Amino acid sequence: MSNLLERWVPKVVLAPTFVAVLIFVYGFIGWTAWISLTKSKIMPRYEIDGFDQYTKLFATPRWDTAMNNLYLFGGLFIVISMVLGLMLAIFLDQKIRTEGVIRTIYLYPMALSMIVTGTAWKWILNPQHGIEAMVQGWGFAGFRFDWLVNPDMAIYTIVLAGVWQSSGFVMALFLAGLRSVDGEIIKAAQVDGIPNWRIYTAIIIPSMAPIFLSAFIVLSHLAIKSFDLVVALTGGGPGYATDLPATYMYAMAFSRGNLGQAASSAMIMMAVVFAIVVPYLYSELRAKHD
Amino acid sequence: MTDATYVSPLAGQRSTSARFGRIALRAGLYAMLILFALWYLMPLFVMITTSLKSLDEIRTGSLVALPREITFEPWRIAWSQACTGTQCEGLKPFMWNSVIIAIPGVLISTLIGALNGYVFAQWRFRGANMIFALLLFGCFIPFQVVLLPMAKMLGILHLAGTIPGLILVHTIYGLGFTTLFFRNYYVTIPQELVRAAKIDGAAFFRIFWSIFLPLSLPIIVVSVIWQFTQIWNDFLFGVSFSGPGTQPVTVALNNIVNSTTGVKAYNVDMASAIIAALPTLFVYVVAGKYFIRGLTAGSVKG
Amino acid sequence: MAPILDIKHLRKSYGPVDILKDINVSIEPGDFLVLVGPSGCGKSTLLNCIAGLEPITGGQLQIAGQDMTHVSPKDRNIAMVFQSYALYPTMTVAKNITFGMKVRGVDQANQQAKLKEVAELLQIDHLLNRKPGQLSGGQRQRVAMGRALVREPALFLFDEPLSNLDAKLRVEMRTEIKKLHQTLNASIVYVTHDQIEAMTLATKIVVMKGGVIQQIGTPAEIYNQPANLFVADFMGSPAMNLIPAKVARDGGSHRIEITRPGEAPLVLSDPRPLDLPGDVIMGLRPEDIAEAGFRAGAQVQQASCMVDMVEPAGADTYVVSSLGGRQVTARLHAETSARAGQPLDLAFDLAKVSYFAPQTGERLN
Numbered sequence: 014m015s016n017l018l019e020r021w022v023p024k025v026v027l028a029p030t031f032v033a034v035l036i037f038v039y040g041f042i043g044w045t046a047w048i049s050l051t052k053s054k055i056m057p058r059y060e061i062d063g064f065d066q067y068t069k070l071f072a073t074p075r076w077d078t079a080m081n082n083l084y085l086f087g088g089l090f091i092v093i094s095m096v097l098g099l100m101l102a103i104f105l106d107q108k109i110r111t112e113g114v115i116r117t118i119y120l121y122p123m124a125l126s127m128i129v130t131g132t133a134w135k136w137i138l139n140p141q142h143g144i145e146a147m148v149q150g151w152g153f154a155g156f157r158f159d160w161l162v163n164p165d166m167a168i169y170t171i172v173l174a175g176v177w178q179s180s181g182f183v184m185a186l187f188l189a190g191l192r193s194v195d196g197e198i199i200k201a202a203q204v205d206g207i208p209n210w211r212i213y214t215a216i217i218i219p220s221m222a223p224i225f226l227s228a229f230i231v232l233s234h235l236a237i238k239s240f241d242l243v244v245a246l247t248g249g250g251p252g253y254a255t256d257l258p259a260t261y262m263y264a265m266a267f268s269r270g271n272l273g274q275a276a277s278s279a280m281i282m283m284a285v286v287f288a289i290v291v292p293y294l295y296s297e298l299r300a301k302h303d
Numbered sequence: 304m305t306d307a308t309y310v311s312p313l314a315g316q317r318s319t320s321a322r323f324g325r326i327a328l329r330a331g332l333y334a335m336l337i338l339f340a341l342w343y344l345m346p347l348f349v350m351i352t353t354s355l356k357s358l359d360e361i362r363t364g365s366l367v368a369l370p371r372e373i374t375f376e377p378w379r380i381a382w383s384q385a386c387t388g389t390q391c392e393g394l395k396p397f398m399w400n401s402v403i404i405a406i407p408g409v410l411i412s413t414l415i416g417a418l419n420g421y422v423f424a425q426w427r428f429r430g431a432n433m434i435f436a437l438l439l440f441g442c443f444i445p446f447q448v449v450l451l452p453m454a455k456m457l458g459i460l461h462l463a464g465t466i467p468g469l470i471l472v473h474t475i476y477g478l479g480f481t482t483l484f485f486r487n488y489y490v491t492i493p494q495e496l497v498r499a500a501k502i503d504g505a506a507f508f509r510i511f512w513s514i515f516l517p518l519s520l521p522i523i524v525v526s527v528i529w530q531f532t533q534i535w536n537d538f539l540f541g542v543s544f545s546g547p548g549t550q551p552v553t554v555a556l557n558n559i560v561n562s563t564t565g566v567k568a569y570n571v572d573m574a575s576a577i578i579a580a581l582p583t584l585f586v587y588v589v590a591g592k593y594f595i596r597g598l599t600a601g602s603v604k605g
Numbered sequence: 606m607a608p609i610l611d612i613k614h615l616r617k618s619y620g621p622v623d624i625l626k627d628i629n630v631s632i633e634p635g636d637f638l639v640l641v642g643p644s645g646c647g648k649s650t651l652l653n654c655i656a657g658l659e660p661i662t663g664g665q666l667q668i669a670g671q672d673m674t675h676v677s678p679k680d681r682n683i684a685m686v687f688q689s690y691a692l693y694p695t696m697t698v699a700k701n702i703t704f705g706m707k708v709r710g711v712d713q714a715n716q717q718a719k720l721k722e723v724a725e726l727l728q729i730d731h732l733l734n735r736k737p738g739q740l741s742g743g744q745r746q747r748v749a750m751g752r753a754l755v756r757e758p759a760l761f762l763f764d765e766p767l768s769n770l771d772a773k774l775r776v777e778m779r780t781e782i783k784k785l786h787q788t789l790n791a792s793i794v795y796v797t798h799d800q801i802e803a804m805t806l807a808t809k810i811v812v813m814k815g816g817v818i819q820q821i822g823t824p825a826e827i828y829n830q831p832a833n834l835f836v837a838d839f840m841g842s843p844a845m846n847l848i849p850a851k852v853a854r855d856g857g858s859h860r861i862e863i864t865r866p867g868e869a870p871l872v873l874s875d876p877r878p879l880d881l882p883g884d885v886i887m888g889l890r891p892e893d894i895a896e897a898g899f900r901a902g903a904q905v906q907q908a909s910c911m912v913d914m915v916e917p918a919g920a921d922t923y924v925v926s927s928l929g930g931r932q933v934t935a936r937l938h939a940e941t942s943a944r945a946g947q948p949l950d951l952a953f954d955l956a957k958v959s960y961f962a963p964q965t966g967e968r969l970n
Contacts (some may be wrong), residue, residue: 020428021505022508026421027431030478031437037476039437042448042449043449072421076462101336101339104336105336109332109333115336120591122597124532124594126535127538128553129556129579133573142366143366146548147365185598187586188495233413238447241539244542252531259539266543275451279450283447286443286445287305290440290443465960496691498653498656502658502678502683502705503680503708504705513693514695514696
């Protein structure tokens with residue numbers, strides 16, 4: 014009979030986590046989804062009212078700006094980080110003597126809080142004392158670099174700081190990928206007299222498809238969740254020029270007291286994340302089963 | 304990946320004809336690498352130098368210039384005097400908040416994650432895969448979607464604005480990753496080990512304690528570092544669920560930098576930013592290998 | 606004497622998939638039972654069921670006269686040696702061996718005495734303070750056996766214990782396991798996919814395929830009278846020749862006709878009192894086909910065959926000829942004058958022939 018008892022132990026061990034996940038992840042998503050269908054303002058109300066909140070959300074110019082910013086920021090952030098990361102990984106793969114040191118330097122921003130990153134770049138990009146002032150001080154009096162306070166350009170400062178923080182990590186992912194390629198295939202290609210750059214473009218990089226995918230997933234996930242960076246760097250400004258869905262949601266929830274809008278914007282964010290992540294996770298879990 | 308013993312098979316290829324071209328290429332390569340290294344280092348350099356300058360020197364000097372006269376006054380102010388909103392006690396109390404949030408948050412989620420991973424890897428039962436998938440999806444949700452109900456829940460539990468509340472939040476949302484780390488680590492240990500131990504008469508906890516835990520040091524380090532970095536660097540939960548006096552250091556830093564009262568003390572801002580970053584930077588420098596392993600393990604899921 | 610292991614109508618399924626179907630086996634004390642079959646045949650699952658590591662779906666299982674069907678592994682009075690040895694990596698050799706005793710609460714003095722005894726028997730006394738990572742494959746194997754031996758169980762279970770060793774060491778350890786079996790007079794169930802291991806070690810062999818027992822018997826029975834085509838083909842190396850043939854009654858005996866490419870059919874005659882159908886598969890081991898003049902016996906019949914290939918293998922030379930549409934191998938002495946492309950007189954020992962039904966694969970004689 015002790016045999017039977019033993020079979021229960023693993024389930025009992027897992028039970029608290031299972032319950033916690035059910036409540037704190039899925040239950041909470043359900044709650045947010047529910048609220049997004051009500052007229053909740055500063056206090057939650059539970060009478061279902063339909064999709065009004067979503068209609069209102071999509072009609073809000075500020076949300077429009079936030080979504081556009083997400084596409085612009087997300088797109089640039091992902092593409093630049095990947096290109097830069099891959100480039101640096103290939104550079105570092107050339108038997109560089111000081112590889113360890115260089116890698117450490119490239120990757121350290123990942124250890125920083127986005128608030129720290131934002132604070133640092135905010136100072137560097139500050140037109141009065143930062144890069145603009147520095148270059149003007151060198152004698153280029155007409156030099157302008159006011160992205161941080163220019164509503165049309167401010168979003169690019171977020172891209173800049175985001176890439177600075179994350180590209181080293183992408184480099185590390187790609188470097189690991191480059192080095193996991195079967196050495197015999199590369200030797201075979203070398204024996205066949207295929208030039209190095211062709212070996213990269215024709216053999217190594219195509220075989221790293223899964224790494225591209227996971228880098229993409231991680232970066233898009235970071236992009237959609239980014240909140241800290243915007244708060245620290247631009248505060249969403251000038252005006253609402255650098256608002257992202259995450260900051261919009263936060264503003265609705267905690268300063269505007271509009272729970273319905275906060276909930277519906279959070280649901281849209283989750284929809285965007287899941288549209289990207291679910292197919293990936295599904296294929297991952299399936300592959301593991303086979 | 305950080306064990307740099309492996310050498311790229313493409314490295315050291317010799318082209319007999321173009322020796323000069325090869326040298327030029329290598330030089331260009333190194334120049335690029337150094338250029339990027341400077342780009343990554345520049346903000347840290349600017350932060351440090353700015354934090355050591357007086358405000359006068361900041362106004363008159365160049366961004367990248369070394370301080371003419373080194374002053375530690377901004378550091379002292381950042382640590383014990385800078386204003387975060389109405390309170391002017393510097394970062395010190397908030398550093399301590401972050402510490403007492405992070406330590407239990409790290410330990411509890413690592414311990415539970417280890418047991419969970421042990422079950423998922425070695426004691427699978429019908430439905431375990433389903434639970435694992437649910438947990439994995441949980442890693443990916445944007446936290447905005449749980450922000451409102453969590454605030455309400457903390458209120459119900461009388462934990463709103465408290466340190467235990469933040470510990471709870473960080474523990475729960477860290478479980479997905481810690482479980483994933485341990486599960487992926489334990490999955491590489493042959494199942495025969497558990498079988499042998501069962502025949503030897505050991506049961507679930509005995510096997511975990513005597514056989515698996517002694518094997519787990521590397522992954523414990525990965526999990527601890529990951530969780531510590533996540534909790535220390537968190538801003539969203541901190542700003543949403545803390546109250547006056549319980550804010551973590553990231554929130555306090557943001558308040559110092561964005562406080563609109565008085566003269567902007569850039570040197571104090573920079574000193575504060577460095578102080579807030581020091582613990583995670585320290586971890587990165589002493590245990591970078593495990594830090595990177597956590598990052599890659601956390602991203603290459605499943 | 607009561608059987609040490611008695612399995613009745615054992616079934617095992619994962620959901621709708623049957624892994625083991627109606628398994629019935631029993632062994633006497635001192636028996637060395639080998640479960641052999643290709644990978645995926647269910648032999649390891651059966652062993653795990655005996656150990657209690659896998660719950661069984663139906664049937665009954667007794668060890669040393671006690672019903673163990675639902676008893677947990679630790680209470681089955683068994684010990685097991687695993688394919689990967691499953692040594693606890695962070696414990697020393699001594700701790701590995703004594704861990705089970707420690708868990709069971711055996712006192713220190715007793716633990717040490719048993720440890721010493723087993724370490725001497727297996728000649729691993731000098732390794733006791735090392736960790737598994739510092740041992741060679743053969744040494745790990747010994748430690749794994751030591752861990753099993755200290756338990757003095759009613760039944761030893763071995764799960765492909767030699768498959769991770771190199772060829773030379775495998776032969777050495779095989780001899781050692783056999784010696785150990787004889788000294789201790791232990792009862793053993795041993796899983797392997799290697800039919801030579803099965804032949805050399807077993808007192809009793811169970812051949813499995815697709816979760817079904819194909820044949821149970823002594824090594825000689827399995828080798829000489831395979832129950833069906835699968836067993837005939839699986840056991841023995843090189844494999845038994847399986848030659849399609851036509852059979853006709855010829856008075857009291859059978860006239861057996863085997864087609865050959867570009868030649869008149871080969872005709873043999875089996876005088877034994879059998880009842881064979883018109884089409885059969887004739888099974889003949891390579892060593893039962895010799896060069897004419899080198900094999901004597903009442904049923905030896907000679908015929909000239911075209912040699913397609915000659916493969917010297919040191920002690921023997923294998924000669925391949927095409928019979929009945931198959932490549933038939935004969936095992937000749939090393940000094941044979943056979944040449945590829947030339948005819949050679951071969952002697953077929955009909956007394957050794959097995960006949961199988963082509964459709965069912967079952968043995969006919």
